[in-house]
Amino acid sequence: MSNQLEKLAKLPLRDNLRGIEPYGAPQLDVAVLLNVNENTHPLPEAVRQAIADDVADAATGLNRYPDREFTELRERLAAYLGHGLRPENLWAANGSNEVLQQILQAFGGPGRTVMSFPPTYSMYPLLASGTDTTYIAGERSEDFQLTAASAARQVTSAAPNIVILCSPNNPTGTALGLDVVEAVYEAGRASNSIVIVDEAYAEFALAGTESALTLIPGRERLIVTRTMSKAFALAGARLGYLAAAPEIADALRLVRLPYHLSAVTQATANAALKHVDALLATVEDIKGQRDRIVAELKRLGLTPAVSDSNFVFFGGLEHSGHVWQGLLDAGVLVRDVGIPGHLRVTAGTEAETTAFLEALEALVGGTARPAPGLEG
The missing domain is CATH 3.90.1150.10 (Aspartate Aminotransferase, domain 1)
Structure with a gap:
């Protein structure tokens, strides 16, 4: 070594x-x-067979590039999430890590900063390094909690270009109250901060836990990221996505690689979304x-x-x-x-x-x- x-x-x-x-x-x-x-x-066997069938159909056209806008997938993701979201509010990539990377490519970079609150997902500082974005480590209380007042105060002081809130938080597993998200969003107004709520584990939340998806209307700087790796048991398929104002997807089109979602990936995700239950x-x-x-x-x-x-x-x-x-x-x-x-x-x-x-x-x-x- x-x-x-x-x-x-x-x-x-x-x-x-x-x-x-x-x-x-x-x-x-x-x-x-x-x-x-x-x-x-x-x-489930029925889902495995559906994926196999749809991937086989996609294989007949692998000599051609896939749908660059993954139109069907965005329609199905919008229908799954609900909350009045439309296909233009959705974006997807190869795992939520690539979604986060694209966000940092578009809104971070040299001379810009991204803030999160350790202990949290260990990829955040690595994504910052990979996009040459300066990482700012916020603070939690001794019991690893994060209050609205503390988070807002830290965002106001640091004025980061991007804030990532992990909810439920990894590794601690506890969800944030929406008051924290709202407070951070308002605190980031002066610095025009992009606020990301990473909801990779949202489907496992305790009864009564609200999703930040409810806060998207009227908040053009708010992004909620999700994944099909966890609740959907598709970690090997690598499909992550976000919901946000349509202009967020427009920004990510500027940095995404051409045809970044393969036909096989799209077929797998679409087949799975036909069998949500x-x-x-x-x-x-x-x-x-x-x-x-x-x-x-x-x-x-x-x-x-x-x-x-x-x-x-x-x-x-x-x-x-x-x-x-x-x-x-x-x-x-x-x-x-x-x-x-x-x-x-x-x-x-x-x-x-x-x-x-x-x-x-x-x-x-x-x-x-x-x-x-x-x-x-």
Whole structure:
């Protein structure tokens, strides 16, 4: 590895990329993979067959470029989201990470800034580096919460060109109140800030949690990003999208690569959106396993955060690194997010959840150390 780093250092790499490590969660061959917040339920057979059929149809025209405007997909996404959104309010790309990258390409860049509030999704600073946008790390309270007053005060002070709010937040799993989004949007008025609400896990939200989609009318600087990787169990298809004022899509057309969504990707997503009910049938089961994890972690004396997502962030561990390794030795891979005393686990199937809980109880028993402030 050191030899490779030495070779990399000799290349004329941009200065702001030197010393940065690429994004990457461990990809290990273990029985129970609960570290990257995938939907671990397999696609229903009917949906698999529908995708296979539509991709086969698309294959007959692969000698031609795909629909550059992915017209059918935007129509189906608008119908799925509702809230009065129309196809011109929608945009899609190869995963929500590419959507975010395109936003930073259009509104960030040299001399511009993007702000988010760690601990949050680790790709945000990497996307900033990749687009030569200066990253500003905001602050949360000790219990990882973010209030409207605090967020607005920080945005007013920093005057960033772009603000990213992750809701439900990754890795903590808790959704933001819409008052936070509204406060940040108003605080960014003076600096004309683009405000992104990353709702990758929105379909798993607790009852009563409202989406920022409701705030889009009249707010031309507000963008809500979503993905088909999580609730739709299509992580391997790479399809992310956004909803915003139509002029946002016009801006992204200036930076997107030609024909960036392949015919195969479009066919896969369109087939899936024809079977929304079947695909989302697993969401309630996942939420049930998530709530089961929260209850069992509390029983073990640990401190899970309130989760509006398909994963649980929990603290109270004396040696989180040792617990992570012990779980791995037991065939269960969870995520060490780099916060001492804490780990994050995806809510999987009932069998996967049972394997995690049994392995964890064998490791910590009643030895957990309380960490006030995170209780669900």
